[in-house]
Amino acid sequence: MLTGAGTSASRLGSPDLGLITLSEMHANASILASLDRSVPLIADADTGFGGPLSVARTVTAYIDSNVAAIHLEDQVVNKRCGHLQSKQLVSGEEFVTRIRAACMARDAAGRDIVIIARTDSLQSLGLDAAIDRLQSAVKAGADVAFLEGILTEEQGKRVCAQLAPTPCLINIVAGGVTPILSAQQASDLGFKIMIWPIMALTAVYNSVQSVMKELKETGLVAADTNGSGGIRDIFNACGMRECADFDARAGGSALGRL
Template identity: 40%
Template structure:
């Protein structure tokens, strides 16, 4: 008599869903997904152990907390992809939404960026329409590329993904340099081009948050930056307006800096006398003024040569 065939539970369950599929299932539940910002293995482990459904790999946090640099386009695609691998491992099964800045170059570079981020295990990749080098969305003097050029980069990202469930997020920074009308127009263009989620950076009032929700024809992500340009808005209000994801990039970074200063003062250190509040002050701690001076020095030299 032959033995009955044994069941293998791991086979019965079928293949594990991809990171993108896990995030899409979370979004399909209909509520607001709150994604705290993470930038290293420790912050990822903290988010994983406190019950959040998703996390956000913050480019500003990786720049400041991982490299001691301001968020002004100094990091590379490979540095960010490697950090994504570390964070994905520490998160376990928690889906990671990953900042990829401008894609680190042209549409060709975007293709490589998407491939590397996918290999790292991210659930979503976020691309923005700033010119390179980009700046934190809550700093002044941002520059944009033409909307059509960003649509080409967005198309490259959509074509490059090997997992069709990878979520592609299109961010526009047009509100600051060009106004809210232009930001909404770009948002709708990027949605029509196929972006899964739209991110209008730095609305400056509750009225603007409401208008974006009413006029952008796509699922929406919003960025809650402590001390930034966007007023703090509760999750219930955001959910009622129809926002699907709220990222909080500084949720762990800001308190870590404050606690660090407190601990160092207790050891006999002294606080810097020139602290500036908000994101700009954070970046000044890691050399914003010095790096900005370097950029201005060589830009001025180039202008003189071309004159």
């Protein structure tokens, strides 16, 4: 999962307040999608970064980077994280135009990508209006419905029931407004897709905070008692053995001993 909040935090060092651009999001998506092509990547495409032509450009760029699915939302271009307050929305008609433009761009590319319609309207317009927006987006060609910022399990159950048979996605964000659910609980409510977009970012944040505190207070960072996380472990996670094997099979010798 490519998160806009995570991309903004990691590439810009900024909160998710609409500062990230298509170029930065696309660059991150390209890297993640190329790491293991057998793992499908769902990528945040924010608002599509403009009008219909900008949405089409966004979709085409993500398709060219082998992204499996994107979600497009109904906030204004100067958007913010879906789990913050006071989000501003475009009209329902403009949201549908974004989705239609995305589907048209997919058709023109002649290649597949899953279009996920996301609405942030629950907070300001209520559940009925949010469901109406998602139903309109599905009629315009969206493959998946995504109600952001669900507050209760009952809301989740209702959106899944009223959007059926269209699959619905639930977004679990640490510290966000949506209840933390297990995969089984989400499935029982009717959700077909579940994402945890800042799971890795949270883990890294907590770990770095811990070791930096240790370094500041003691002057060193003790070795991991489990013996993992050293430089060779990191290189191996990045494919060092596979690189050495490829080099050898091609007739190279430079990577014989690492």
